[in-house]
Amino acid sequence: DQQVKQNSPSLSVQEGRISILNCDYTNSMFDYFLWYKKYPAEGPTFLISISSIKDKNEDGRFTVFLNKSAKHLSLHIVPSQPGDSAVYFCAASEGNTGKLIFGQGTTLQVKP
């Protein structure tokens, strides 16, 4: 039972363009969502988060959008840079437990 799903295993974009990574969830009790970035041979690092009381959170080049009715969130990176090439994981948690559930990840390649 995959509660957090990233249906695109990979994405390739040109440097300077927008990268859009998508994530869907099934558990309506999730109320906090996060995006992590992972380079090979390293642990995931936190990028950006959003609470379910918001529909958008922006931090520099990174913006996360949340559509609660569709149980969908997305991460926008603009402009994309070659250093953004990594695996991106979406995660969700329930406020009463704090337990984080991750998606399968999307490998982003930004071409110079």
Place this chain on the structure above:
Amino acid sequence: GAGVSQSPSNKVTEKGKDVELRCDPISGHTALYWYRQRLGQGLEFLIYFQGNSAPDKSGLPSDRFSAERTGESVSTLTIQRTQQEDSAVYLCASSSPGRAMNTEAFFGQGTRLTVV
């Protein structure tokens, strides 16, 4: 320490042997997670410790897997009678949930386990 520390960084073991993986969380973090990432796969939840609450063991794949945590400190993940399918990177993370329980978790570098 400054971050989450995991040891060993790499472990090669023979099928059937027991292994013990260690995680030192960030000081003061009450929550600790173990995840597994098989080659080409996502982060698979294994177990979650939060303060004095009973751990959430719902992700442990079999009774060969167990984990302990000493107070709000070190955790060890033990895999008994290892199988080749246990080969993966085992990641530990810790966090300091506030009253709302929602906060980001910080990951260690992981332990790459290879069962031969």
